[in-house]
Amino acid sequence: MSATENNPFNASWTYDKAPESTDHIQLKEQYELFIDGAFVKPLKGKYFETINPSNNQTIASVAEASSEDVDKAVHAARAAFDSWSTLSGRERGKYIYRIARLIQERAREFAVIESMDGGKPIRESRDIDVPLAANHFFYYAGWADKLAYAFPNKTPKPLGVAGQIIPWNFPLLMAAWKLAPALATGNTVVLKPAETTPLTALKLAEIIQESGLPKGVVNILTGAGATGAAIVQHPEVDKIAFTGSTAVGKYIQKTIAGTPKKLTLELGGKGANIIFEDAAIDQAVEGIVNAIFFNQGHVCCAGSRLFVQESVASTVIQKLKERMEHLIVGDPLDKNTDIGAINSTKQLETIKDYVEKGLKEGGEIYQPVCDLPKKGNWCRPTLFLNVSQSHTIVQEEIFGPVLTVQTFRTIDEVIDKANNTPYGLSAGVWTQHGAKIFHLTQQLNAGVVWANTFNKFDPTAPFGGYKESGFGREGGLQGLRPYLKFN
Ligand code: NAI
Ligand code: MG
Numbered sequence: 001m002s003a004t005e006n007n008p009f010n011a012s013w014t015y016d017k018a019p020e021s022t023d024h025i026q027l028k029e030q031y032e033l034f035i036d037g038a039f040v041k042p043l044k045g046k047y048f049e050t051i052n053p054s055n056n057q058t059i060a061s062v063a064e065a066s067s068e069d070v071d072k073a074v075h076a077a078r079a080a081f082d083s084w085s086t087l088s089g090r091e092r093g094k095y096i097y098r099i100a101r102l103i104q105e106r107a108r109e110f111a112v113i114e115s116m117d118g119g120k121p122i123r124e125s126r127d128i129d130v131p132l133a134a135n136h137f138f139y140y141a142g143w144a145d146k147l148a149y150a151f152p153n154k155t156p157k158p159l160g161v162a163g164q165i166i167p168w169n170f171p172l173l174m175a176a177w178k179l180a181p182a183l184a185t186g187n188t189v190v191l192k193p194a195e196t197t198p199l200t201a202l203k204l205a206e207i208i209q210e211s212g213l214p215k216g217v218v219n220i221l222t223g224a225g226a227t228g229a230a231i232v233q234h235p236e237v238d239k240i241a242f243t244g245s246t247a248v249g250k251y252i253q254k255t256i257a258g259t260p261k262k263l264t265l266e267l268g269g270k271g272a273n274i275i276f277e278d279a280a281i282d283q284a285v286e287g288i289v290n291a292i293f294f295n296q297g298h299v300c301c302a303g304s305r306l307f308v309q310e311s312v313a314s315t316v317i318q319k320l321k322e323r324m325e326h327l328i329v330g331d332p333l334d335k336n337t338d339i340g341a342i343n344s345t346k347q348l349e350t351i352k353d354y355v356e357k358g359l360k361e362g363g364e365i366y367q368p369v370c371d372l373p374k375k376g377n378w379c380r381p382t383l384f385l386n387v388s389q390s391h392t393i394v395q396e397e398i399f400g401p402v403l404t405v406q407t408f409r410t411i412d413e414v415i416d417k418a419n420n421t422p423y424g425l426s427a428g429v430w431t432q433h434g435a436k437i438f439h440l441t442q443q444l445n446a447g448v449v450w451a452n453t454f455n456k457f458d459p460t461a462p463f464g465g466y467k468e469s470g471f472g473r474e475g476g477l478q479g480l481r482p483y484l485k486f487n
Helices: 067-087 089-105 105-120 122-143 170-186 199-211 227-235 244-258 279-296 312-324 347-362 411-419 434-443 477-483
Strands: 034-036 038-040 047-052 057-063 161-165 188-192 219-220 237-245 262-266 273-274 304-309 364-368 382-385 401-409 425-429 447-452
Touching: 034 067, 034 199, 047 105, 047 199, 057 199, 057 219, 067 188, 067 227, 089 105, 089 122, 089 199, 089 262, 105 122, 105 170, 105 199, 122 170, 122 477, 161 170, 161 227, 170 199, 170 477, 188 401, 199 219, 227 237, 227 244, 237 244, 237 477, 244 262, 244 364, 273 279, 273 411, 279 304, 279 312, 279 401, 279 425, 304 312, 304 411, 304 425, 304 477, 312 401, 347 364, 347 401, 401 411, 411 434, 425 434
Parallel strands: 161 188, 161 237, 188 219, 237 262, 273 304, 273 425, 304 401, 382 401, 425 447
Antiparallel strands: 034 038, 034 219, 047 057, 364 382
């Protein structure tokens, strides 16, 4: 046997295709708005298309909600509020459990549709997005009848109608993060998914209908920014929960200033992933890959700034490059795919602009040699070496598979560098020393700090940011608080 045949990581070794079947998927040609428990046509009769970013073909046409439709949905939510908020927690919990169970039953269908509509690898939608979405509903179903224990000596009350606006990077999961705590606490909801990925939220609407949830408790409106803005501006919405860009987050904050509306914002990030010389290097390399290439880097808490201690930098970078040569970029529905399609042509342009800026500002680029499919939106996993704190690509959120690499010598230096960003959402620390981990978790301005792992999510753990990454927490007991008042 030759040396290359012996090497399991030989670059010439290819995987056979392993596509997930789409036979069991039932998609309609046209989707309507989900208002007051029914699927209804948009009042202005407008529709837009959602496409599959791996081939840019249209999947379905989807209703575009106008401000009149928003008004209708808010009134339905308002009308449902009195009976929903006074239903016993135990009864509310039953509906939420039912939704969780129905997601599990239709998990495969959800996973395939998520990958078709948004471009993420089926392995991720199947093993992460969909199970986590179900788990969020299970978890908050458990809280519905225990609010008095969550907040002892207080009398928690729901706020009213929550307007929830979610992004395209984790469409079903973000819907679950928003809906589950709102329902458990007795609020009613008008939710808007992102315009490039509306389909799993609409499938969720079907499940909600099937669950028998009283009509009007959840309303799902599809549309773009204007629909979102109409929800934000509606005078009868009591709370806005938003996940998306910092720019839109700031717009929302300005818009509702001076009104009694409550707000939580989960915005962008530029997470630092810090590798110390005493870390388990091979695991750390795997962690770096997971931190930045998971979901094509369309992750607010991505570890997009790598800091490696100087003494191990050349080893880590070499191993990282080798690992990147073996990442499979391509068909999101193939079970071997590591990096799927970039969510939209607009996002691909954004990423390309940043890559160009990185080059113009003197960064040294590394991309593996790999074939990309001819149609669709693709981006090779990308490293930028030879960059410093002042580079645009080190400062701004790219939201794509692009990693900047810097080195450091001392702990204080890396803390300063890691915190030198307008964001404060996530960070990762790789070391064998527990004391170092605790020191860094105290010093890093980040809502989440992962130790010897990255991008791990759990419904019981609160998630959220500092500074321009937003405020408020989702997940855990803390995730109940933004949907309650205490007087
Ligand atoms: P975006 O913030 O425009 O979209 C997120 C959601 O907000 C969508 O549902 C959208 O329809 C809605 N929206 C847009 N304008 C609105 C308005 N004026 N009022 C109310 N809702 C509005 O994000 P976009 O343009 O798709 O992505 C741009 C950048 O934002 C990305 O490159 C990335 O850096 C960042 N981003 C961050 C996310 C996160 O999870 N933190 C998620 C999505 C994008
Ligand atoms: Mg789409």
